Amino acid sequence: MPLAVAPGLLLLLLLLANGTRGALVVSVATSPVRAQPGSDLLLGCHFSVGGDVDMEALVVQWKLGGRLVAEFDAVQSYSRAGASLSLEGLRVGNASLLLPRVGGSDAGLYTCSIIHSPSRESRQVELRVEAPPRVSVSGTAVRAGEHSTVTCSVNGFYPESVNVTWLRDKQVVGGPETPLAQLGPDGLYSATSTLQLVPSISHADANYSCRVQHITLGTPIQEPFWLSVLSQPRLTLLQPLVTLEGQVTLQCLVSGYHPPEITVQWLRDGDPLVTMESSPMKQTDGSFALCSSYILNHPESNAQANFACRVQHPALSTPLESTATWTVPTCTKMCLGVIGLILLVLLVLLATWIVYQCCNISMSQIHVGECFPESSVTVLLCEAEGRLRDTDSLTWRSPRLGKELGSGQPGELSTLMPEQHRVVTWRHRLGLGRQRLTSVLTVQTPRDEESFSCTFRLGARDMQQTQITIPGVAAALTAAGILARLYTSHLRGQTSENFSKDCPLLDGDMAIF
Known part of the structure; x- marks a missing residue:
């Protein structure tokens, strides 16, 4: 079915068509136009007159800012060297401007003006002469x-x-x-x-x-x-390792180098050897280090041979190398003399230690303990050890009472004192003339805090003294059972360590045993 057109609308379309015939339309390239210095550029400008172009009625002008660059008005004229317009192009509506070898002076805002009498139109386009770095x-x-x-x-x-x-x-x-x-x-x-x-x-x-x-x-x-x-490597030949079987390992340490890529090679009289090397280890300063080694299974057959550790690294212009001559080690008279001197020094040190152990007299700290959980009986133990005489003794004293607590002669069980305490002392022989003198004071645990001291007497002279303070606990048990147990331990030949095992003591603390 044909499309119907209203008579009024058809008349309007005919009038518009006749009105646009011969109208001038100008278009230019999208702005900005970019060109690199030294390149040839065609700056586009096109126009349409709604029919054939009348060259006698046509005028074309190109301006850069306010300066005339090119013009066609029956004839062509140019102020920019090399610029040109195409006559053939103008006849078909192409007024593009050719600019050969553009430079910084060509950059700017161009205006393309077209006059086709009686119409006149112009458009602008920006030219940027630039190149990214x-x-x-x-x-x-x-x-x-x-x-x-x-x-x-x-x-x-x-x-x-x-x-x-x-x-x-x-x-x-x-x-x-x-x-x-x-x-x-x-x-x-x-x-x-x-x-x-x-x-x-x-x-x-x-x-x-x-x-x-x-x-x-x-x-x-x-x-x-x-x-x-780049950091140059340092090369150090280490002391060879010799096993009891006589196997010898030659070692070189390569350190302080960077980057980690490196080649280390052992040579015997210039001939490459099959070697072992550790993986490069990164050091705290960022450098690397490794150890390369070569094993001599028969060192005697390599006597007087020259062994070299060679290193190649990007930081080195020439390989780094260190050479050593292997000599089968022998013990000379000087070597034997040194060994003899060392043995003599060791013997002197041993003799000095034995004499010191025999002559030195040491005194222990006071140990304290309770032997039954329900007990209020406190046991104090004091020892002296060394080369002792029969007249040497350990003496207990109570600062509160201001007197000694029994004589404590070796092997004698002292009588029970009014203040409810007992002292037993015995002697144990250790060898090399040394003895251990042990004295145990058993008291009813005082109600208030109280101090006791133990003094070692060399003959009639006080030589060493140690003191302890114990807290008070209500009295509940006599000391007879404790002393019987201690004396039985003495008859069995137990030392204070054995005693401690049966009745453990803690330095300065109350221990239940």
Whole structure:
């Protein structure tokens, strides 16, 4: 079914069509237009007159700002060298301007004006002459502890202003700076920025970058890099290891190097040997170390042979090598003399120790304990040990009473005193003329805190004394059973250690035993 059109609407469409015939329409390229310096650029401008172009009624003008660059008005004229318009293009509505080898002076706002009498239209387009930079970093191989320079190269950019910043682990360590730019023959600029540093091995683990900002960049270029920190290895020949079977292991220690890649080789008179080496171990300063070894199964057959430990590493221009001549060890007269002297010193030390043990007299601290949980009887034990005489003794004293608590002669059970205490003393022979003198004081535990002292007497002279303070507990039990037990232990030949096992004592504390 044909589409029906209202008579009024059809008349309106015909009037609009006749009215638009011969109307001038101008269009230009999307602004801005970007071009690199030195390139040829066709700056687009097209027009339509609704029919054939009347060249006699056509005028075309290109202006940069207020300066006329190119014009067609029956004839062509140009103020910019090399600029041109195409006559063939103008006849079909193409007024594009060709600019060969554009430069910075060509940048700006252009106006394309078209006059097709009686109509006149113009459009504007911006030309930007620019080029984004290319960034590269060099000089990243550095030596630990030496002054080094890392270079960031920024090339092929336009316009000339560029900003450079150095970063380490995202922290600024250099810049920002605007380095001097150099114009190249291609019309593009280049610049360099340097980072001065004295690296350590720890810097090898840091993340570095060179950040470049330029007008052509939406976001800065950040070129990452890592330092290859070189540290020369140190080579040390260690003392050979000799087993009881006569096997000899030659060793060399390689330390202080970085990076960890390294080659270590043993040679015998210049010939390579099959060697063993440990894995590189990272040290606290970030360097590496390893130990390489070679086993001599028959060292006698290698007498006077030259063994070399050779190291190759990126930090070395030539291999590092250390050589030693293997000599079968023999014990000379001097060696025997040294051994004899050592044995003599050991004998003297042994004799001195024996004499000291025989002559030295030592006295123990006072031990205290209770032998039954329900007991209020306190037992105090004191000992002296060494080369003792029969007249030597241990004496107990109570500062509160201001007197001695029994004579305590060896082997004698003292009589029960009014203050309810007993003292028993015995002697045990240890060998090498040494004896142990043991004295035990048994008292009813005082109601209040009380002190007791034990004195060792060498003959009639007081030599050493020790003292203890015990807390008070209500009296509940006599001491007869305790003394009987102690005396039975003495008759069995028990020492204070045996006594402690049956009735454990704690220094300065009350122990239930």
